Amino acid sequence: MLGLGPLVTRLASWLHRRDVSVWYDRLYRLPLSGIEATAGIEPRRADFAAWWLGASGAVASGAFRRPHRISYENLARVHAPELLESLGRPEALAAIFSVDPSDVPVDEVMTTVRLACGGTLGAARETLHTRAPALNLLGGFHHAAPAVAGGLCPVNDVAVAVATLRAEGLRGEVAILDLDAHPPDGLSACLADDPDVWIGSLSGSDWGPLPRADETALPEGTADDAYQDALAALLSRMPRPRLAFVIAGGDVLAGDRFGKLGLTLRGARDRDLLVAAELDGVPSVWLPGGGYSDQAWRALAGTGMAVAAASREEIPARYDPMSARFARVSAALSPTELTETGDLTAEEIEEDLGIRPRRQRLVLGFYTAAGIEHAFYRYGVFDHLERLGYRQFRAELDAQGAGERIRILGQAGGQEHLLVEAVLERRSVAGVDVLYVHWLSLRNPRASFSDVRPRLPGQEAPGLGLAREIGTMLARMAIRLGLGAVVFRPAHYHTAYAARHAFEFVDPARQGRFEALVRDLAGVPLLEATIAVAEGKVRMDGAPYAWEADEMASWLRESPVEPGEVERERERVRFTYDRG
Numbered sequence: 326m327l328g329l330g331p332l333v334t335r336l337a338s339w340l341h342r343r344d345v346s347v348w349y350d351r352l353y354r355l356p357l358s359g360i361e362a363t364a365g366i367e368p369r370r371a372d373f374a375a376w377w378l379g380a381s382g383a384v385a386s387g388a389f390r391r392p393h394r395i396s397y398e399n400l401a402r403v404h405a406p407e408l409l410e411s412l413g414r415p416e417a418l419a420a421i422f423s424v425d426p427s428d429v430p431v432d433e434v435m436t437t438v439r440l441a442c443g444g445t446l447g448a449a450r451e452t453l454h455t456r457a458p459a460l461n462l463l464g465g466f467h468h469a470a471p472a473v474a475g476g477l478c479p480v481n482d483v484a485v486a487v488a489t490l491r492a493e494g495l496r497g498e499v500a501i502l503d504l505d506a507h508p509p510d511g512l513s514a515c516l517a518d519d520p521d522v523w524i525g526s527l528s529g530s531d532w533g534p535l536p537r538a539d540e541t542a543l544p545e546g547t548a549d550d551a552y553q554d555a556l557a558a559l560l561s562r563m564p565r566p567r568l569a570f571v572i573a574g575g576d577v578l579a580g581d582r583f584g585k586l587g588l589t590l591r592g593a594r595d596r597d598l599l600v601a602a603e604l605d606g607v608p609s610v611w612l613p614g615g616g617y618s619d620q621a622w623r624a625l626a627g628t629g630m631a632v633a634a635a636s637r638e639e640i641p642a643r644y645d646p647m648s649a650r651f652a653r654v655s656a657a658l659s660p661t662e663l664t665e666t667g668d669l670t671a672e673e674i675e676e677d678l679g680i681r682p683r684r685q686r687l688v689l690g691f692y693t694a695a696g697i698e699h700a701f702y703r704y705g706v707f708d709h710l711e712r713l714g715y716r717q718f719r720a721e722l723d724a725q726g727a728g729e730r731i732r733i734l735g736q737a738g739g740q741e742h743l744l745v746e747a748v749l750e751r752r753s754v755a756g757v758d759v760l761y762v763h764w765l766s767l768r769n770p771r772a773s774f775s776d777v778r779p780r781l782p783g784q785e786a787p788g789l790g791l792a793r794e795i796g797t798m799l800a801r802m803a804i805r806l807g808l809g810a811v812v813f814r815p816a817h818y819h820t821a822y823a824a825r826h827a828f829e830f831v832d833p834a835r836q837g838r839f840e841a842l843v844r845d846l847a848g849v850p851l852l853e854a855t856i857a858v859a860e861g862k863v864r865m866d867g868a869p870y871a872w873e874a875d876e877m878a879s880w881l882r883e884s885p886v887e888p889g890e891v892e893r894e895r896e897r898v899r900f901t902y903d904r905g
């Protein structure tokens with residue numbers, strides 16, 4: 326984790342900052358609790374990029390714009406009524422996003438999709454007016470055809486924006502530069518009848534020729550230099566348009582789950598800088614397209630830095646956007662909102678003396694139930710739970726064995742459900758006073774297990790997709806209490822995997838083996854990987870490997886773990902898994 330202080334000072338004066346607009350809404354996050362586990366998508370990508378661009382100073386706070394949901398009238402300019410009608414059913418949306426239908430709150434998902442389309446249209450209108458580039462942090466749904474949705478694309482935001490602007494009188498050439506790692510099949514189908522559209526594309530997969538598209542299929546693993554050459558060639562064939570759309574796909578990065586190219590973050594930034602220079606003076610809309618790796622948000626934030634400030638500045642590798650964000654929220658929370666402090670009243674003195682029974686239970690001697698509820702609200706967790714269909718939240722505190730238990734309950738369907746349960750204790754680990762998490766369960770009882778979303782080891786209900794938020798909140802709690810770390814024992818691979826951004830194993834060799842396991846299972850979906858590890862089907866250096874449920878810590882001051890030792894073990898061991 327890294328504080329933002331020095332960085333902000335360093336980036337405070339952006340010499341070349343342009344007057345870009347950045348289109349973003351917190352509802353850009355897809356409210357699909359299983360999508361991270363099943364499809365390997367980071368639903369917080371737009372949030373992370375927006376937080377970084379704002380906090381680093383790359384984009385002025387006044388540059389952010391909130392989109393309106395696109396109208397069905399505009400969607401119908403491109404899409405068949407049957408398709409649009411089908412998007413009102415959970416089964417159709419579940420198939421598009423590869424999740425279980427029970428995990429689809431239809432109205433909320435369509436709000437996200439329609440806001441993204443509204444962002445693309447709004448960005449296009451603004452850039453036509455100002456001629457300054459506009460970045461929409463969700464969009465580039467290039468696989469959706471007029472009557473067929475597909476590949477995470479329910480509708481085609483770019484085609485809808487073009488058709489709407491045409492209806493409003495836009496004339497002249499529109500260029501679409503599709504630099505996502507996959508071919509623009511939906512764009513090609515949607516825009517077949519517009520003679521003044523040019524589609525240019527570089528892909529890492531060959532899906533055959535597409536009508537109306539200048540498509541180059543690059544070999545698998547194409548790296549920065551060869552990509553740059555192909556891009557320069559493509560740009561030389563691009564007409565100088567009246568309006569340009571750039572799909573700056575994050576799935577061009579090496580290690581992406583679905584994209585087959587091999588760019589580095591630097592290479593992706595150079596791509597964006599080259600295109601931005603070429604489009605200087607041309608109204609342009611920039612879109613993220615796909616991106617299915619831990620690094621995808623960095624590619625998108627990098628696009629923002631390239632477009633807004635022509636910057637080659639790297640985002641620090643250790644920077645964790647959620648920790649930085651929560652630290653800012655936490656700084657704005659006063660301790661009195663979390664606990665009862667201040668002058669003691671006569672009643673409290675009587676309670677302390679045991680004359681009067683205590684009214685309040687304090688978790689870890691500090692947090693009241695009201696304080697916990699307020700923190701869940703301020704960190705945005707109740708917002709997400711509401712989008713998943715829950716209401717009327719309350720916190721309950723009690724003792725549980727060695728620890729103290731926090732439970733968050735919420736209502737749905739006329740019933741109260743347990744959503745979050747944690748059992749916490751102050752304890753000493755490796756000589757450090759830590760917040761020890763005996764038990765943590767995040768439950769989405771409205772969703773059900775299925776073939777798409779099988780039960781993970783240790784789960785009694787599907788998860789909420791909020792492990793990263795809750796882990797970061799626990800870290801803020803430990804900091805507030807003056808503790809040095811949050812520690813827990815991951816009983817399964819998937820729990821360690823979900824915690825890996827902020828936690829590391831206390832034992833460096835164990836951490837090295839874990840990093841090797843994550844590296845060697847990168848191509849395997851998380852659900853399959855965790856079951857394979859639990860069932861002993863993964864081998865380490867040829868021998869069956871049994872999961873080691875050792876302690877993991879999120880160190881809040883300095884990590885006592887020696888990176889050299891981690892790296893040695895990581896490079897020493899190899900894991901194999903035969904999927905057959």
Ligand SMILES: [Zn+2]
Nearest residue numbers: 505506507615
């Ligand atoms: Zn893609």
